[in-house]
Amino acid sequence: MKSAEIRKAFLDFFKQKGHTIVKSDNLVPQKDPSLLFTTAGMVQFKPLWIGAPLEYSRAVSIQKCLRAGGKGSDLENVGKTLRHHTFFEMLGNFSFGDYFKKEAIEFAWEFLIHVLKIDKEPLWVSVYKNDDEAYDIWHKVIGLPKGRIVRLGDKDNFWGPAGDAGACGPSSEIYIDLGPKKGCGRPDCSVGCDCERYLEFWNIVFPQFDQQKDGTRLALERRGIDTGMGLERLSFIMQDVNNNYETDLFKPIISAIQKISNVKYSTANKPAFHVIADHIRALT
Ligand code: GLY
Numbered sequence: 001m002k003s004a005e006i007r008k009a010f011l012d013f014f015k016q017k018g019h020t021i022v023k024s025d026n027l028v029p030q031k032d033p034s035l036l037f038t039t040a041g042m043v044q045f046k047p048l049w050i051g052a053p054l055e056y057s058r059a060v061s062i063q064k065c066l067r068a069g070g071k072g073s074d075l076e077n078v079g080k081t082l083r084h085h086t087f088f089e090m091l092g093n094f095s096f097g098d099y100f101k102k103e104a105i106e107f108a109w110e111f112l113i114h115v116l117k118i119d120k121e122p123l124w125v126s127v128y129k130n131d132d133e134a135y136d137i138w139h140k141v142i143g144l145p146k147g148r149i150v151r152l153g154d155k156d157n158f159w160g161p162a163g164d165a166g167a168c169g170p171s172s173e174i175y176i177d178l179g180p181k182k183g184c185g186r187p188d189c190s191v192g193c194d195c196e197r198y199l200e201f202w203n204i205v206f207p208q209f210d211q212q213k214d215g216t217r218l219a220l221e222r223r224g225i226d227t228g229m230g231l232e233r234l235s236f237i238m239q240d241v242n243n244n245y246e247t248d249l250f251k252p253i254i255s256a257i258q259k260i261s262n263v264k265y266s267t268a269n270k271p272a273f274h275v276i277a278d279h280i281r282a283l284t
Helices: 003-018 041-048 101-115 131-143 231-238 252-260 270-283
Strands: 058-065 086-095 121-127 150-154 165-175 198-204 209-212 215-219 224-230
Touching: 003 101, 003 209, 003 231, 003 270, 041 086, 041 165, 041 224, 058 165, 058 252, 086 101, 086 231, 086 252, 086 270, 101 131, 101 198, 121 131, 131 150, 131 165, 198 231, 224 231, 252 270
Parallel strands: 121 150
Antiparallel strands: 058 086, 086 224, 121 165, 165 198, 165 209, 198 224, 209 215
């Protein structure tokens, strides 16, 4: 499935579930001085969880994001891994005081299994360490075996706020097991390992706190849902290629670099090609 078809399928699916399609916001956020760049789909919606007037309570977007400095930066990982980028497109669905964990997990599963027809066998999920509610939804409602649900802590399964204040909460992430050949081979390699085996591709956040600048967390005026799925990672999964840089989002850029530099893309110079491709795309 081409990346353009994935974008359309995502918007169509959530529109049909009652979400308003909202355009990608500017890459430089206009209303959040604590952020130099838009780092997530939720940035443009931050006021809606803390009580701003609502035109809709469900939204879907494909947000252009840049993580190239400061908190949550992926800059140093580009070229070292096959999955990190500075610029990427984030597919996201959002609820502002509307649906919560059960519907969000059901929507995600329905989209992956019934719309995209991804095989469910290699899929794993993580939940926040004490989030029994999300655990039970995955196990009892979705039917995922206990052996493929992992409990992780703050580093992996608590997201936000973007910038220095605002909506944040525990999350549940969806991973695909790419097989032992992609892994580090350590006996304890599992979901949450930094190697390339378990690819995290969809983060379903359950915002329920409004973090203040001093770090205290108050209950959100409107708890809800904030999800983020990288189009580049999903394209990799859907296109039967070896990594994000072989998808239709990057192939033309890699070809152009070969042509201009007169250097062939090879195993030895892949990291350099990936850095150039990523940075050119981000700058453009
Ligand atoms: N806001 C969710 C994410 O960036 O993963």
